[in-house]
Amino acid sequence: xxxxVDALVILFTEFYYWVTVVIMFLIHVGFCxxxxxVSREKNKLNTLMKNAMLIxxxxxxxxxxxxxxxxxxxxxxxxxxGMKEAPxxxxxxxxxxxxxGGPGDVAGLSEDEIAAAGETNATWARVNGVFWAAFLLxxxxxxxxxxxxxxxxxxxxxxxxxxxxxxGVTWILDAAWGWSNEGWMVQLLGFHDAYASCVxxxxxxxxxxxxxxxxxxxxxxxxxxxTPRVIPAHNTWMVIIGLFIIYTGFWGFYAACNIPxxxxxxxxxxxxxxxxxxETPTTLxxxxxxxxxxxxxxxxxxxxxxxxxxFWTFSGGLGGxxxxxxxxxxxxxxxxxxxxxxxxxxxxxxHYWVERTFKIDDAVGAVAVHGYCGSIGVIVAGFxxxxxxxxxxxxxxxxxxxxxxxxxxxxxxxxxxxxxxxxFAGLLKMLGVLRIPPEVELxxxxxxxxxxxxxxxxxxxxxxxxxxxxxxxx
Amino acid sequence: MPxxxxxxxxxxxxxxxxxxxxxxxxxxxxxxVEDWVGELADLGPVYPWLGSEIWMFAAxxxxxxxxxxxxxxxxxxxxxxxAREMGDGDRLADALAIHEPEDITQRKRPRGDASPGGGDxx
Numbered sequence: 001x002x003x004x005v006d007a008l009v010i011l012f013t014e015f016y017y018w019v020t021v022v023i024m025f026l027i028h029v030g031f032c033x034x035x036x037x038v039s040r041e042k043n044k045l046n047t048l049m050k051n052a053m054l055i056x057x058x059x060x061x062x063x064x065x066x067x068x069x070x071x072x073x074x075x076x077x078x079x080x081x082g083m084k085e086a087p088x089x090x091x092x093x094x095x096x097x098x099x100x101g102g103p104g105d106v107a108g109l110s111e112d113e114i115a116a117a118g119e120t121n122a123t124w125a126r127v128n129g130v131f132w133a134a135f136l137l138x139x140x141x142x143x144x145x146x147x148x149x150x151x152x153x154x155x156x157x158x159x160x161x162x163x164x165x166x167x168g169v170t171w172i173l174d175a176a177w178g179w180s181n182e183g184w185m186v187q188l189l190g191f192h193d194a195y196a197s198c199v200x201x202x203x204x205x206x207x208x209x210x211x212x213x214x215x216x217x218x219x220x221x222x223x224x225x226x227t228p229r230v231i232p233a234h235n236t237w238m239v240i241i242g243l244f245i246i247y248t249g250f251w252g253f254y255a256a257c258n259i260p261x262x263x264x265x266x267x268x269x270x271x272x273x274x275x276x277x278x279e280t281p282t283t284l285x286x287x288x289x290x291x292x293x294x295x296x297x298x299x300x301x302x303x304x305x306x307x308x309x310x311f312w313t314f315s316g317g318l319g320g321x322x323x324x325x326x327x328x329x330x331x332x333x334x335x336x337x338x339x340x341x342x343x344x345x346x347x348x349x350x351h352y353w354v355e356r357t358f359k360i361d362d363a364v365g366a367v368a369v370h371g372y373c374g375s376i377g378v379i380v381a382g383f384x385x386x387x388x389x390x391x392x393x394x395x396x397x398x399x400x401x402x403x404x405x406x407x408x409x410x411x412x413x414x415x416x417x418x419x420x421x422x423x424f425a426g427l428l429k430m431l432g433v434l435r436i437p438p439e440v441e442l443x444x445x446x447x448x449x450x451x452x453x454x455x456x457x458x459x460x461x462x463x464x465x466x467x468x469x470x471x472x473x474x
Numbered sequence: 475m476p477x478x479x480x481x482x483x484x485x486x487x488x489x490x491x492x493x494x495x496x497x498x499x500x501x502x503x504x505x506x507v508e509d510w511v512g513e514l515a516d517l518g519p520v521y522p523w524l525g526s527e528i529w530m531f532a533a534x535x536x537x538x539x540x541x542x543x544x545x546x547x548x549x550x551x552x553x554x555x556x557a558r559e560m561g562d563g564d565r566l567a568d569a570l571a572i573h574e575p576e577d578i579t580q581r582k583r584p585r586g587d588a589s590p591g592g593g594d595x596x
Binding site for chain 2: 040057091092095096097099100101102103121122157160161433438439440442444447448450
């Protein structure tokens with residue numbers, strides 16, 4: 001920290017991200033409620049544990065490799081350069097531990113070498129953990145998107161491996177490419193996805209779709225003539241409260257996508273502003289307008305097309321935010337509103353078309369809300385932001401275009417989302433460890449627990465009756 | 475003897491690290507900081523077992539791999555056993571019956587009862 005302003009910026013950044021992480025934790029609370037509420041009574045505890053345990057399994061994967069991938073793979077590698085040094089992000093780095101910012105032997109590099117790379121211990125010692133955690137919370141989100149879609153018939157072990165692949169590797173690889181200030185997709189394609197429509201949501205939706213294809217629908221989900229049956233949620237209140245809490249957590253998500261204060265050099269003038277992950281300027285005011293207007297457009301549209309269905313109305317609010325997120329740093333609130341309306345309308349129609357045509361059983365509509373809305377959002381941003389510079393960095397001259405955004409959708413939804421999960425889920429299916437046996441599915445994943453609990457209650461009741469007999473001498 | 479003096483006598487210091495110290499308190503690696511006085515900016519990593527990061531990483535990785543293997547093995551056993559148990563159709567029918575929904579639309583109000591609101595809805 002060369003001067004007091006730098007020091008203040010670093011300390012503010014540290015605290016800023018720490019706060020966003022706490023708020024973002026609510027996303028996971030909401031996903032848990034939502035998913036457990038949608039499941040049937042006979043599966044609710046298994047559903048809870050499958051979702052809750054993705055926290056530790058994705059966390060270790062992200063600590064081991066994810067954080068390093070984000071910095072090391074920004075050039076491809078092999079597209080705009082080789083692997084980049086990321087001494088602060090290796091799982092054995094001193095900067096991944098308690099570090100006070102002074103000199104230290106960072107993965108064999110001297111402090112001079114680190115300073116030359118623009119990465120001083122003073123900075124990373126304070127922002128590494130909170131920055132890591134903010135990205136980790138996005139990783140959990142990708143895992144939760146998968147988790148909801150596949151409930152009531154996937155084996156937890158298989159699901160956690162798939163969640164580790166998406167949360168610890170594929171999403172962070174696409175973030176390195178298209179959601180960093182030095183990613184090759186930003187440099188060459190002018191790719192822009194300020195609040196992760198595609199980077200997080202479309203990728204997770206594409207991954208979920210691939211897994212669902214191999215997994216197949218729940219027993220009884222489709223009639224003999226191929227038309228779908230509705231499997232009602234066991235607790236609609238829990239579903240709706242969960243979605244409300246996800247909305248709350250998304251405020252933290254938006255804040256975490258920004259770099260809070262950055263010295264933004266425009267010619268000879270230096271000003272301090274909030275910036276996106278690409279270091280392009282925006283304001284918290286602008287994104288607040290757009291977040292709420294996108295939520296509004298999504299809810300209105302979903303209420304209308306679903307004729308007031310609570311599940312779709314609340315999901316539509318989320319879908320609206322996700323659709324507008326790619327350009328919410330620059331949109332006018334009316335634009336955010338109508339982008340959300342278009343995204344939610346298309347996603348709703350696509351959901352039922354895919355369900356009927358391909359017999360895809362997406363239990364929570366995750367592919368629609370995250371996959372379709374995110375994909376539509378990133379492509380629409382290419383038209384609305386056509387010609388805007390994608391980055392202030394020297395050598396990053398590509399402007400935002402529809403084809404750059406479309407290429408981004410293909411790379412993320414298809415290339416890094418759908419394909420790896422299709423291959424890996426196919427392998428797990430081949431090994432017979434993807435889906436639970438039909439007998440277990442019919443009896444319910446909690447059947448053993450229910451039987452045990454009934455036996456425990458009966459035993460305890462018998463003990464109480466014995467006690468009464470002894471007391472009364474009867 | 476006041477408690478503070480007892481503690482001073484038995485607890486190690488930077489100058490006298492092993493004075494009357496119970497064996498459990500002996501550090502197994504060099505402590506990276508001697509005191510908290512001085513220039514904070516000079517302090518780098520301060521966690522215990524500095525230099526053992528690779529080993530700690532390997533141990534954590536091994537534990538996580540073990541967890542996943544344990545999960546796959548136990549899950550496989552459990553589902554196999556439940557599937558065998560449920561192979562008998564009656565057991566499966568009983569299991570389904572636990573969660574069989576009641577058709578509440580067919581519930582009838584006993585004739586002659588007042589409605590919950592006190593009025594006669596009939």
